[in-house]
Amino acid sequence: MKQLFSQEASPNQQQTSRQCPRGHVIMDCLLLFFTITFSFGLVWSSWECFDEEPFCDHLVRNMSCFGAYKLGKPGRDVILHRGHASRTQSRCRVSCRRQFEANRDKLTPEEVMHFLESGGANDTVQDPFGYEYDVCDLRKGFTNVARENLFSYWEHFYGTEHEIYTRVPNFTEVGFEKVQVPNVIWGDILDFYKHKKKRSEPSWLREEGCALGIHFCEEAYETESECHIRNVTKMEYMKLNPDLLRRILKSLHGPAEKWSGLELDPQVAYGIRRYKRGSWMAAHIDTIRTHVISAIINVNQKVDEPWPLDIFDHNRKHHKITMKPGEMIWYESARLLHGRVQPLKGKYFDNIFDGNKYSSQILAQNILAKCRVSCRQYFEKNGPFLNNRIKEYYVMFGGANDTVRDPFGYEYQICDLTNGFYGQGRINLLSNWADYIILKLGLSNTIPKYSKLGYKKSKVPKALWGDLNDFYNLKTKKAAVPWKREDCTKGIHKCTVAVDDDEECSEKDLNFMMKMNIDMDVGLMILKQLQKLAEKWSGIKLEPVTVYGIRRYLRGSWMSSHVDKKETHIISAIINVGQEVDQPWPLDILDHEGTHRKILMKPGDLVWYESATVLHGRVEPLQGDYYDNIFVHFVPLDWEDQVQKIRDIRRQTDIYHISQQVIQPSI
Incomplete structure (x- = not known):
């Protein structure tokens, strides 16, 4: 159908002429735009969608309504892309609707999903909240550009739901x-x-940032012979x-x-x-x-x-x-x-x-964690032509192979779903190593080194150990042992495993850690007796933060290499209160001199360590029934002010220049 566009603005109106169907205008204005009601006055009736592109037939033949997109020259592979579906549907709604109705039984589930989640092709569509939009109503500014904007936002949302746009993880519990x-x-x-x-x-000024399809920006109005679109932005600034x-x-x-x-x-x-x-x-x-x-x-x-x-x-x-x-x-x-x-x-x-x-650090680690095959293929093809900044990011986050090596030298099968390495787990793993590299190379002066090596193995004071041992034995020998399942951090602890039931692969939570809360009087006793020892070892005045535990690790548990939170974990202690193991379970520590230490503990042993600066973990799986620890954390006096200074320095520090000091990309 022929389409003409008015180029004439009505008096005293700022107007743009966009997508008004000139061929329909006179009949539309008489038959569709207005209806006489039994009450006095005029009301608008429904507007109808029409095809707004001369090449809609071509797009329909190529299955573009369902996201089909041909890569490059004829003969190349065809992929399904939700964005291509939304763009086509915004312009060719009548043709797309007819094609969908005629071929629904022949479409694949993915094609149907792309069609429906990109808005479908009816005159009204429903957003994910359940609200209905009359997307063919020009009175509300729903031109093809507005429809494309609207559908693209829903496309991104559905893409996030299907873990296609996984570069944006959840940062809080609710959001x-x-x-x-x-x-x-x-x-x-x-x-x-x-x-x-x-x-x-x-x-107040007129808001120039009105987004078509998202805000009420434009509306249609009609003169005797033509249809116009005018700006009706209902926002000021x-x-x-x-x-x-x-x-x-x-x-x-x-x-x-x-x-x-x-x-x-x-x-x-x-x-x-x-x-x-x-x-x-x-x-x-x-x-x-x-x-x-x-x-x-x-x-x-x-x-x-x-x-x-x-x-x-x-x-x-x-x-x-x-x-x-x-x-x-x-x-x-x-x-x-x-x-x-x-x-x-x-x-x-x-x-x-x-x-x-x-920061771009987080963006890089998220993409490399969740799009490893695509990243690897792109890097192998384009590596020699990429700038140094991109190469450094790629190498710093372990590249995109199926295995990565931590700073200790341990290898991780980062694509092994049986070890719980899903997207968020990989993000956590990579981010901890990057944080350690940045800390050691770029921020080494922001968190001081309080001891020569950063750790020390010792014994729990006899009086304290007697009380702790009595408490532990009393609690664990009760008929109803007060152990509760502990939430764990994916990628740092073993939390989940993939389960295949021949129909689908799903993520199953595993129970590798338990927790027994310490009585308040016992916790205060631990803090009081250990604070002076912590100050003596570190050489600074401290204030207590928390006593955590008792944490029980179960058979098969591991803890990947990481550094702790700088806000609360500066001077820390691990107390082993009980274990039943087939062989010793070492604590891996990378001391201030760069030496990899494997520390073995028995009940009554205590390890002091600077947990925010010393890389640590228990990378080898636990061979035994259980391993029970208490964790104690201190910070220097007035530490909150120092944390803010660290954050300010970190924001001004370029990860690219930091990583250049030790990492050379192997291209």
């Missing part, structure tokens, strides 16, 4: 949390906002002064890292964005480039009823979060689907947005 804006910055924001409102000159922007980023940076458990790079503080009556925001996920950990701050609102934020948690449970001025929401915005799908009923709703990303 979001509503809190109060820190007092240190809320007063400044409020003062700025009130000052702007009192000024006579206008402070108030600039923040540079000083306030810096203070917002600085004030939220620490809380963002504490909430996420990551070292983050602040990216943007955006706002104040004003949503006006009728605004909506379609379900979407944000860009990984700048919005991995994000915050929404509500500054002010004047609404007839609460305007909820729709969001999925990591378990795909739908939440509706309402906000009041002074409240903020932390959320993993590049991982969680979110939006404000219901139109705003109220005069305005004003928000500030804060975005943070994690």
